[in-house]
Amino acid sequence: MSLLIPVCTPHQKLLERLRGRRLVLRIKSLGLINEAVVLSQQCGVQVHCLIVAGSAPLEDFDFAQEHRGIPVALFAPNLGRFRDLAPKLRILRDLNIRIYLPLDREENFGGLRILSSLGVPSAAVFHNGCIDWEKAADLMTYALLGRFRHAPIEPFQYLAEHYSGSQRDDFSAVYFNDATRYVHIDEEGHIALSSQDLEDQRFISAQLKDLDSLIENDEYRERVEIWRRFFLQAEGCAYCEAWRICLGKFNEFRDANDGCSAFFKEFLEVIEQYQILKTRKMQPWQP
């Protein structure tokens, strides 16, 4: 059986076809968590994570103690009024949840820090190139080198933990868009390699039965190795030393100042510092 984790909606017939697998389920609200979990059990699938994508600010979500232990990725546009969110923080900290906020809203640079400093794991969503890279660098430095303990902020923590220095690393998995780990499936069983592909109906296969043999599919391999195309042109990302952690994700949004390049170069330096600090141990005197 393929190790790829399907991301889909909790559609009974689809789940029955995916029996025995580990899945990521997309649901519309936190109120549907129980229903999705029960359905998964009935259909014999294991829940890897639930994705809740809401359009309301985080303060509007109703979190419940009964959801403790269920892995949730909650996408919200912003925090909302902090005073209205604050009474929910105690429950929020008890849940196995990560809050995703987009960086194209300036308030979310502060929002992510607030959540992290209060012990709530979070993730910055790089929607497109509309990012204040300097602020993103401050956030990344805070996430990895902040002087007081705080909850992780992704994708910074993910890369800091996974980066080895000798190979490329892709942080798309944080957003369920790493095709070597996740595939996206619609109710009819069409398979896409990213959430965007699914939305645009760019499928790699129209048949669910291809799931197990997908990694042998030439088109799949080509997509997974798409990063190679950057080195066919002797310009831009091909010359960026930080390419190995961004993999050209912001190529089409690159501005004249190469803001993304400066950001990711700084990111590499901070990761190095982070890893040194993490592995530094007390060295007693040596005989």
Next chain:
Amino acid sequence: MSEEKGDEFLSWENLIYVADFLQASGENRFSLLGGEPTLHPAFTDFVIYLLERNFDIHVFTSGIMAEEKLEEAVFLARDLPIEKLTFICNLNDPQQTNTSLAEVESVKRFLHFLGPRVALGFNIYRKDFELDFLFSYINEFGLQRSLRLGIAHPIPQELNRSVSPEDIKAILKRLFYYTRMFERFRVKPGFDCGFPLCGVTDTQLAWLYRYTGGRSGFACGPVIDIGPDMSVWPCFPLSSFHRKSLFDFNSLQEVLDYYRRIHDVVRCEVGGIFEECDDCLFREDGICQGGCIAHSIAKFQVEAPVRLKEVYL
């Protein structure tokens, strides 16, 4: 939280940095000052956040605030232990300063709603000051039975209204006229920094010791203010003196050590606010610090530049 001469407000990012900095330094007290901190658009949210971080919060306020802000403050304070959120309200004598009726009413409204959480403060800047109205407020609104007393010190190179060293003894003499009032209203006086020990007699000192349990001191040292732009300075009168960035330090102790060292250099040049401070045994033993260091620094700025470079702005 806000710059007095500008409109820059403390950002969330900087607030979180300061909170981290203080907690990493083992500090659990967070004081919010201004300007007027309650004017910050995120004041209520900041307080809620800092409470979530388990700080004890002290808000220095004039007590003059819009009804909506007051409602927020009352809402914040409900169900909270007093020590988690305290307001230090610095008041001026309404009669001596011709305070408008609207402002007086606003202050009274504030004291009425937040009484037990409010400790009064009073800055003395003239010899004929009156404290009666403060006792009256403490009694009427059930405020905390303490009164923080400060002297208006000079701000080097600024023409602020301050008390000259020659007047400090007269001010202290007047202050001790109120000993009976302090006792009758059970209000404990607390001396802010910059009071010289030689300004009080042994009898007054004995009363002070007996009445406050020796909690009033004669100190002058860095207390550390942090601006919205993360600049740091040793105290309000020295807000232009050796300003640094908080990012230059790793802990609060480092900041305090930095400014203590500069204070020591200043005191090598001049012992204190009086000439006698130079040979004073009490100052040498650290029982008194020789009054506010801002007096000496203000003088250095207008004399020939012959002293150690650290003493200049």
